[in-house]
Amino acid sequence: MKKLLKNTLLSTLAASMLLSAAGCGKTSEGNRGSVAVIAKSKGVEFWDDVKVGADDGGEEMNLNIAYSAPSSETQINEQIQMVNDAVKNKSKAIVIAPISADNQELVNALKAASDAGINVITIDSDLTDTNMRKSCISTDNDSAGAIAAREAAQLLGTDGGQIAIIGHTKGSQTATERIDGFTQQLTGASENPDKTIDTSKTNFNVVEVQYSDGDQAKAKQEATDLISKYPDLKLIYGTNEKTTIGICEAVKEQGKSGQIKVIGFNASKTEIDDIKNGTLNGTIVQNPYSMGYLGVRVASKLMNNKNVISSVDTGATYVSADNMDQEYVKLLLDPTNK
Amino acid sequence: MSSKSSIKMSVGYKIAMVIAPIFFILSGFVTNFVYKNGKNLYDTNFKSVEYINSINNDINKISSYLAQMATELGVNNRQADMSKKDDILAYAYSEFDNINRAMNSYQKINNLTDLEKRRFNQCRLGIIEYQDKLAYMDKMTSQMTLQELTSVYMQEMKPIQVRTSEMLEAAIDLSSDVAQDSYDQNNRLHNYINYGLISAAVIVELALIVIALKSVKAKKKIAEKNFQLERAGEKLKNSHQKIVDIANINILTDMHNRYALEQDLDAAIGKESFSIGVLDIDNFRSVNDSFGYGVGDEYLAAVAEKLNKEYSNSAKLYNISGNEFCFIFNKDITELQARQMLDLARENASNSFVVSEAVVQCPVSGSFYRYYPEDNLNVNTLLMKLDNALRAAKNSGGNRIQYISNL
Numbered sequence: 005m006k007k008l009l010k011n012t013l014l015s016t017l018a019a020s021m022l023l024s025a026a027g028c029g030k031t032s033e034g035n036r037g038s039v040a041v042i043a044k045s046k047g048v049e050f051w052d053d054v055k056v057g058a059d060d061g062g063e064e065m066n067l068n069i070a071y072s073a074p075s076s077e078t079q080i081n082e083q084i085q086m087v088n089d090a091v092k093n094k095s096k097a098i099v100i101a102p103i104s105a106d107n108q109e110l111v112n113a114l115k116a117a118s119d120a121g122i123n124v125i126t127i128d129s130d131l132t133d134t135n136m137r138k139s140c141i142s143t144d145n146d147s148a149g150a151i152a153a154r155e156a157a158q159l160l161g162t163d164g165g166q167i168a169i170i171g172h173t174k175g176s177q178t179a180t181e182r183i184d185g186f187t188q189q190l191t192g193a194s195e196n197p198d199k200t201i202d203t204s205k206t207n208f209n210v211v212e213v214q215y216s217d218g219d220q221a222k223a224k225q226e227a228t229d230l231i232s233k234y235p236d237l238k239l240i241y242g243t244n245e246k247t248t249i250g251i252c253e254a255v256k257e258q259g260k261s262g263q264i265k266v267i268g269f270n271a272s273k274t275e276i277d278d279i280k281n282g283t284l285n286g287t288i289v290q291n292p293y294s295m296g297y298l299g300v301r302v303a304s305k306l307m308n309n310k311n312v313i314s315s316v317d318t319g320a321t322y323v324s325a326d327n328m329d330q331e332y333v334k335l336l337l338d339p340t341n342k
Numbered sequence: 343m344s345s346k347s348s349i350k351m352s353v354g355y356k357i358a359m360v361i362a363p364i365f366f367i368l369s370g371f372v373t374n375f376v377y378k379n380g381k382n383l384y385d386t387n388f389k390s391v392e393y394i395n396s397i398n399n400d401i402n403k404i405s406s407y408l409a410q411m412a413t414e415l416g417v418n419n420r421q422a423d424m425s426k427k428d429d430i431l432a433y434a435y436s437e438f439d440n441i442n443r444a445m446n447s448y449q450k451i452n453n454l455t456d457l458e459k460r461r462f463n464q465c466r467l468g469i470i471e472y473q474d475k476l477a478y479m480d481k482m483t484s485q486m487t488l489q490e491l492t493s494v495y496m497q498e499m500k501p502i503q504v505r506t507s508e509m510l511e512a513a514i515d516l517s518s519d520v521a522q523d524s525y526d527q528n529n530r531l532h533n534y535i536n537y538g539l540i541s542a543a544v545i546v547e548l549a550l551i552v553i554a555l556k557s558v559k560a561k562k563k564i565a566e567k568n569f570q571l572e573r574a575g576e577k578l579k580n581s582h583q584k585i586v587d588i589a590n591i592n593i594l595t596d597m598h599n600r601y602a603l604e605q606d607l608d609a610a611i612g613k614e615s616f617s618i619g620v621l622d623i624d625n626f627r628s629v630n631d632s633f634g635y636g637v638g639d640e641y642l643a644a645v646a647e648k649l650n651k652e653y654s655n656s657a658k659l660y661n662i663s664g665n666e667f668c669f670i671f672n673k674d675i676t677e678l679q680a681r682q683m684l685d686l687a688r689e690n691a692s693n694s695f696v697v698s699e700a701v702v703q704c705p706v707s708g709s710f711y712r713y714y715p716e717d718n719l720n721v722n723t724l725l726m727k728l729d730n731a732l733r734a735a736k737n738s739g740g741n742r743i744q745y746i747s748n749l
Contacts, residue, residue, distance in 0.1 A: 012689075026651050060460065060461075061456065063510075064461065064512070064519075065515075122420055144497065144501070146497075147496070147498070147501070148495035150493055151497060151498055154490075154493075154494070162362070189493065202579075204656050214417065269588050291505065293464075294505050294508075294509075297464075297509075297512075298505070298508055301508065301512055313504075316504060316505070316508065317500070317501040317503060317504065317505075318505050319498070319501025319502050319504075319505055320498075320501070321471065327474070330471075330474070331469070332467035332470050332471040332474075333465070333469050336467075
């Protein structure tokens, strides 16, 4: 009897264990597939933040995130290879920050992906042929330029004054838009005839636009030249990280900190330091985390056959000494600080 | 054996009686637990989705107010428009009060997952940024043109709202997924426990059935064993009888032997009176000597057969030694009848017999005694008495019976 009872209890236990064991595998709905996230460059904080956002999205939406980035922003062939790999690896979606908007090989690779049923989503910058992608998650650089201009106007007041601009790469979409948005907002001068021009603030005068090719030393040299060329120069506007740092170096070197205002882009540690020491008045910060996260979210929605917005402006935030201690700014500057 | 099995049965039923109510109570508890758990999960997830939804709706409402303000109002507009601006902002601020309340409530919900908290944090900071921008816009309305105001709205506020709304929707999706997962998990838990209880109940039932079947089987086995035992007993009895027979019966004459006689006398002496007689073939030795032992044996067998045939109904016959026969007469035979029968038997035995083509005839002597319990004899003295009388008959010429007097 004892033995029988023991056997009974054991079999009951075994039966329930078996049942629960059978259930264990079902606790999560399982991985829904792989999403390739292809950035523009390795070793850049901005893209690291994109990866953080993408990884968070993957974790929340049960997607495997295959993140990759070319060795630098000029290595388009590497990026094309990454697209091909994503197709080969049967990714469900490709979230890409295209190095070029119209490089034929890249476009062909993405078209092949799209033809293979893979959803293509662009982040940070778009393709010329927007039919190639389902959605674009990026900063509206035109708006970002305009935000910089409004802050410049605030800094200079109604008196206005001379303003110089150092763009990062001449002809690049982001540089063009950031400069255009800025000048249009500030002076009403724009090459785009569609934009409504307000000519009421003509006391702002953009005296010169130079390009640094994204090179810090070159930006510094140009800023130095501009400072000596225009003694009444009130403000210099730089359109990317390296350019902004170069400008700040020149301003500091010329002893013009605080006198010549500087507005830049992005938020590297050096730039934050320059804000703290008063050389950099403010910087336009994009939201790379949201680009990565929303890129993956849009991919997930497309995988579920849901409608998505064809373009999302993740916005730009002006970060200055006034708001840099705000919680949302801190999170923006360091999205890993959840 | 059978009582042991019934003990087993009763233990089985007792256990069943204990286990059955335990099952009922347990399943009651479990159902209650699962229900409560499910309700908690439902409440948590329902609340979280509800709060986020309301935040999202409010943000969208604010956005539409601001869009209206940005597109309709400007710094140079009339006083009426300015008051309209104040109205719009008052709406927006009151919506923010709602949002802040909902955010506080959301953060007080227990059991939120880390992922939910993380996603909500992104939403919360988007909302704070939006609130900041609203204050900025409020401040700038008096300094900006309609176009600038629109730009601020479109370029700065709208993206925050779109992004935050996306994050809020992601938070809702996440909470819904978590809710679905929790619901599924709860259901699975419920199912497992149910399965567990049911299988346990089934197993216990089966165990009882097995016990019952086993006891039936055991009963059958016992019956079988009893039967076998009986048969073995019978066999034993038979073999014992055989042994007894071998011990009591003379193989040659098929008559009871001296051992049997002593047994019977031992049983009878002191209890009842009976007539006992002895016959002995005179000069039997000469038969063996003349015809051989084979003929002697056959002759003895023939005499025995004759005596058996004639007197076994009236007396129990014994072949107590080679050529000596004893009669214990039945109780219903009187002493006189017994005397006559023994004399007749002596005559019968002394007739000629044909054995192995030889004619054998020997005179027969005998002794007779009527035993009474008060005779104060035992088996040995009685037999000795008879033996002495037989010897006396033989000594006086043989072929006659010596009747022993009781005196």
